[in-house]
Amino acid sequence: MFTIALVARKGGSGKTTLAVHLALAAWLRGWHTLLADVDPQRSAIEALRARHGLGPDRVAIAGPKLYDLQMSAVRRGTDVMIIDTAAGVTEEQASAIVLADLCLLVVRPAFLDLAAAIESVAIIRRLKKPLLLVVNQAPPAREGVESPAVRRALRALAVLSQPIAPTLIRSRMVYQSALETGRSAEEAGDPAAALEIAELWAYIRHFALPHRAAG
Numbered sequence: 001m002f003t004i005a006l007v008a009r010k011g012g013s014g015k016t017t018l019a020v021h022l023a024l025a026a027w028l029r030g031w032h033t034l035l036a037d038v039d040p041q042r043s044a045i046e047a048l049r050a051r052h053g054l055g056p057d058r059v060a061i062a063g064p065k066l067y068d069l070q071m072s073a074v075r076r077g078t079d080v081m082i083i084d085t086a087a088g089v090t091e092e093q094a095s096a097i098v099l100a101d102l103c104l105l106v107v108r109p110a111f112l113d114l115a116a117a118i119e120s121v122a123i124i125r126r127l128k129k130p131l132l133l134v135v136n137q138a139p140p141a142r143e144g145v146e147s148p149a150v151r152r153a154l155r156a157l158a159v160l161s162q163p164i165a166p167t168l169i170r171s172r173m174v175y176q177s178a179l180e181t182g183r184s185a186e187e188a189g190d191p192a193a194a195l196e197i198a199e200l201w202a203y204i205r206h207f208a209l210p211h212r213a214a215g
């Protein structure tokens with residue numbers, strides 16, 4: 001099993017949005033998927049509760065119980081466990097990082113997010129965990145040219161010498177509206193957003209594949 005923790009000190013960066021989208025992306029592709037929500041607000045669980053029909057397994061849980069959950073998920077043959085965390089430097093977030101095979105640090109291309117990302121990177125590095133930076137809520141590129149905010153953000157993130165997901169997730173209403181019915185942008189039929197999520201999952205899948213129970 002492969003465990004992914006969505007982390008960011010900053011609230012509103014898009015951890016929950018991407019946790020649910022990635023859980024659905026994996027599930028739609030036949031991966032046995034568990035979404036663990038350790039944020040006391042339970043937004044990820046709420047989003048999936050609105051879903052009609054089948055979907056990934058989901059559980060709301062406190063940080064100290066995550067390890068037991070991870071062990072039972074392994075026993076049940078889960079392929080990927082995705083942990084959504086609360087913002088801030090919390091015990092929950094630390095437990096999630098400790099158990100993760102990969103930490104996804106979600107950052108908006110905005111000064112305060114970038115400043116907070118530097119601290120998150122330091123924590124994840126101290127815990128010696130693989131890290132992938134994901135830029136979310138990026139404004140659109142115009143004729144292939146990124147906006148000044150995105151260019152500045154990419155330059156700032158490059159200084160951290162950590163891998164950055166090659167697909168930027170743009171700011172799109174469908175990421176909000178789809179979750180209102182517990183669906184991913186892929187299911188909502190928005191081709192541009194669907195492509196972004198498919199590409200992001202395809203990139204992360206490379207890390208996860210060797211850990212997959214079913215091979």
Ligand SMILES: Nc1ncnc2c1ncn2[C@@H]1O[C@H](COP(=O)(O)OP(=O)(O)O)[C@@H](O)[C@H]1O
Nearest residue numbers: 011012013014015016017137170171172175176
């Ligand atoms: N790529 C995106 N495009 C548009 N809105 C987004 C995007 N990502 C997140 N949002 C919106 O931003 C807000 C915060 O996102 P959320 O996933 O709850 O962040 P976090 O879990 O990090 O606090 C929500 O209203 C969400 O719908």
Ligand SMILES: [Mg+2]
Nearest residue numbers: 015016039043
């Ligand atoms: Mg959240």
